[in-house]
Amino acid sequence: DQQVKQNSPSLSVQEGRISILNCDYTNSMFDYFLWYKKYPAEGPTFLISISSIKDKNEDGRFTVFLNKSAKHLSLHIVPSQPGDSAVYFCAAPGHSGGYQKVTFGTGTKLQVIP
């Protein structure tokens, strides 16, 4: 049972435009969500997170939105830059906030076209 889903395997966006990456989850007990970015031949690196008590968190060009009623979160990148081309994973730690089970989505490969 895939509790965290990223239904778009890939996304292409023009440089300067907005990139929107989506993530859906089924477990209403998740109380924290994180986004990781992965370049080829490297390990994933943390990008941004959001607590379930918030509906938005912003860090520079990156904003994550959380819609708990829809069990949906999205990562917005504005403006998109070629260096943003990477695979993005959303992730949810165990419902208690612990790390016994960090569930990852399948990833979305973003390509930003110059």
Added chain:
Amino acid sequence: EAQVTQNPRYLITVTGKKLTVTCSQNMNHEYMSWYRQDPGLGLRQIYYSMNVEVTDKGDVPEGYKVSRKEKRNFPLILESPSPNQTSLYFCASSSLTGLGEKLFFGSGTQLSVL
């Protein structure tokens, strides 16, 4: 520099030949974990450890062993590798100081079992 170090980066082996992938972190993190990344499946947790001598199964533990004798090291052992264990493996670590703590990943080990 804070880092998670995995070795080797690349490994080609044959079915049944025992191997160990090492993982070491220099951040004094309590939590360490192993993931495998496969196309279309994202990152799946193999084993995790909450502290020294405390380990537990993740989502796909079959065919793997781990040990946590020291806080900084968390080796992944394949006693009798099979071709379905061909994958990209990542070790990760985290502190347990609060909710939503981010994971720090190693650079990955690409394993091919022939």
